[in-house]
Amino acid sequence: MPAPKKTVRRSLLVTSAALLSTALTAPGAFAAPSPSGSPSASPSVTPPATMSTVGGARLGRPGTQVDLASGVPVLPKDVTARSWIVADAESGEVLAAHNAHWRLAPASTLKMLFADTLLPKFPRTMEHKVTPSDLAGVGPGSSMVGIKEDETYSVHDLWLGVFLRSGNDAVRVLSAMNGGLENTVREMNEHAEELQALDTRVVSPDGYDAEGQVSSAYDLTLIARSGLQKKDFREYCSTVTAKFPGETKKDKKGRTVRKSFEIQNTNRLLSGDADVPVYQGIAGVKNGNTTNAGATFTGVAERDGKVLLVTVMNPGKDEHNEVYKEAARLFDWGFKAVGKVQPVGELVPPRSAAQATAQPGANASGEAGGTGDGTTGTGAKPVASAPAADGSSGIGTALGIVGGVLVLLAGGAFLVNRRWPLPDLVRRRTRP
Structure with missing residues (x-):
């Protein structure tokens, strides 16, 4: 069913869907940066007294920012993350936040920026033969999908x-296709600046711990949006399981074969775990875990x-899957509070958003690029898919996101109203 329309004041329809990956990159070789971005022996346990005020002055204050009033539920008491944010994806309103602009190591949530920067560049059907240099420099203990040379x-x-x-390993190969790591890092930093994700500094495109590499809960939310x-x-980001090509080998009869193996999304709110059920309505996005970043x-x-x-960054409680439990x-809280609580800030639009949406001939579908036809590739199972003919089953109730349409106002211009316009949403439910 299509997403409900909003008033003209909010005139733009929503989007969402994303995926995550958990327990990703492992210990890095560098110390975590301090909130100011300079290296330190260990991550600071105290947020800076002043931080960025992008999105509103209250978001630059340390501590929890929320306007509790009659009818607004109290925040959960057992959230231990150093930094977190809850925002309305459609309006951009920040419902509550805690140290929203604290610059911390992001781990593999930084891959959202990598994808947002590089996805439009290569058709999904394009093929690449991996060379040894493509995989050079992958950090020790990195999360890997299993890419093989040649x-x-x-x-x-x-x-x-x-x-x-x-x-x-997949990030390194795509970076090589994009002119190398240095070029990819430069483009990611430029894109972060365009998004006004000004707390973010990219050093390693995969999110592996690197000196001076930082982001914030606010920025990661902007990037996801x-x-x-x-x-x-x-x-x-909403795909739960997929088939991935294996290594070419000889079978018992001497024939050359290349079998596939199954990979699963490591976002536990999407795929579930023994102590974390699939979250009702989850549709992605991305997770990470390194020594310096903790879980993100x-x-x-x-x-x-x-x-x-x-967005949740670095829970203080050291329990299995704690980052997902706190996010849940x-x-x-957010679903109970939305529409009742006064926002404490907003997610700002990219610098070029107003100009781009006002230009004649702008893409009326609202799609900001892509790498192909957007259809599900062979072997991929999007989130909330119904039981398949091969007996596999979809996991949980979530969003299936397709392309969308922005609301056109009189004169053919889009009403941005300081909001980042998002495409329409179409939901798919698992069939009984």
């Missing part, structure tokens, strides 16, 4: 590796016509 992979395969398994405008981004996560979920974005509590 094997050929499609761009579609590589993005499945990035989103589902958070494969640093931008990525979710791309239908390929929405597809990949940005998620998007829909319930009762509302779409929320939640914040989602629960």
Whole structure:
């Protein structure tokens, strides 16, 4: 069913879908940067007294920012993350935040920026034969999807590796295709600046711990919101399981064969785990975990016509899957509070948004690029898919995101109203 229309004041329709990956990159060789971005022996336990005020003055203050009033539920008490944010994905209103602009190591949530920067560049059917230099410099203990030298992979395969398994090997190959690591890092930093994700500094495109590499809960939420405008981004981040090409070998009869193996999304709110059920309405986005960053996560979920974005960075409680548990509590609060609580800030639009949407001939579909036709690739199972003919089953109730249409106002201009316009949303439910 299509997403409900909003008033003219909010005139733009929602989007969302994303995926995540968990327990990703492992210990890095550098110390975590301090909130100011300079290196330190260990991550600071105290946020800076003043931070960026992008999105509103209150978002630059340390501590929890929320306007509790009659009818607004209290925030969950058992959220231990150093930084978090709950935002309305459609309006951009920040419902509550805690140290929103604290510059911290992002881990593999940074791959959202990598994808948002590079996805439009290569058709998903394009193929690439991997060379040894493509995989040079992958950090020790990195999360890997299992790419092999001298094997050929499609761009579609590589993005499945990035989103589902958070494969640093897949990131390195795509970076090589993009002119190398240095060029990719430069383009990612330029794109972050365009999005006004000004807390973000990229050093390693895969999110592997690197000196001076930082982002913030606010920035990661901005980046996710931008990525979710791309239908390929929405597809990949909401895919639960997929087939990935294996290594070419000789079978017992001497024939050359190349079998596939299954990979699963490591976002536990999407795929579930023993102590974390699939979250109702979850549709992605991305997770990460390194020594310096701890566990990080940005998620998007829909319930009762509302779409929320939640980012959680570095929970203080050292329990299995804690980052997902805290994200779920914040989602629960957000769905109860949205429409009742006064916002404490907003997610700002990209610098070029107003100009781009006002230009004659702008893409009326609202899609911000993509890498192909946006259809599900062979072997991929998007989130909330119905039981398949082969006996496999979809996991949970979530969003299936397709392309969308922005609301056109009189004169053919889009009403931005300081909001980042998002495509329409179409939901698919699992069949009984």
